[in-house]
Amino acid sequence: MYNQAQRTLTTGRLILRPFKESDAQRVSELCNNYNIYKSTLTLPYPYSVDCALSWIQTQEVNFNNNKSYEFAITDKNTYELYGAIGLSNNQTHKNGELGYWIGEEYWGKGYATEATKAILEFAFTEKHYHKVYARFFASNPGSGRVMQKSGMVKEGVLLQHVYKENKFVDLIHYGIINT
Template identity: 45%
Template sequence: MNLTLQTERLILKPFTLNDAPRVVELANDPDLARTTLNIPYPYTIDSAKDWISKHPSQIEEESVYPFAIYNQQDNRLIGTMSIRPNHRHKRGEIAYWIGKDYWGQGFATEAAKRVIKFGSDELLLNKIWAMSLTDNPGSIKVMRKVGMKKEGTLIEHFYKDRKFLDVNVYGMSLR
């Protein structure tokens, strides 16, 4: 299976530990942490190395495929897009974040479309879904642009920073 994916402006490929400093540079942003469920602030080099070091076994086990998103123009890491397949139910969850300097430029949408195609063509999934904090309009926009429809809102579904957070769930059938 080819794990290097390409779009018009992007290259998506597995992370290496060499990416850790750039991951910290991008992820160590309070605005990014506020809009995601799993990124703490501050974000440390140890956090990045720990996260990246888990990827090879996750890919080998086919439990999650985390892709580093590189801008082809300058070959710089700008974010991540992952797909977590559930083979039994033939569905996959996508999750993503993009560095703040790259927000609003269509990079997440472009990467999501390519990872959805990977889920359909390579992983043979029937459905793709994603969730977003209800107060993250950028992520909701990405899900809508790739063709997902809102399936519902999970009230007080996550606990982060000493408060309960609501999430919207979006999905789409591939077949």
């Protein structure tokens, strides 16, 4: 459920909320992890507090300008930060790309799937998207399972689409259309 005044999405276990500058230290701790870096398209490594602050400081303007929507994935009861989920906004085509990361200590608990379902509802109900898509490295099948569990379907493979760690890697493309 979306609360427009607070810019929050609430699920059974989670609150997705805007990031605050006070989150920068925890974001840095979670993201300064090689296993997260190797599974993401744009996350730098190492990941400093300054990287986190810089990223957080762009989010409100992007949200207000309907360029993108970034949310901290937090526990509904303890407010502990688990990760992030974001959605770009291509207004011309009424679509956007979904991206997320979860701190490694929280993997396998269903948080990414729960957050993804909430973001898809936000995209279709609040922002009136026609389509949401996402991509993941073939080496990260867990991300593909998140997309499948969220109702997304495989649309194809972008062969050797990204150069990462001195090699070309495939991206698997998933999408979902608002019906």
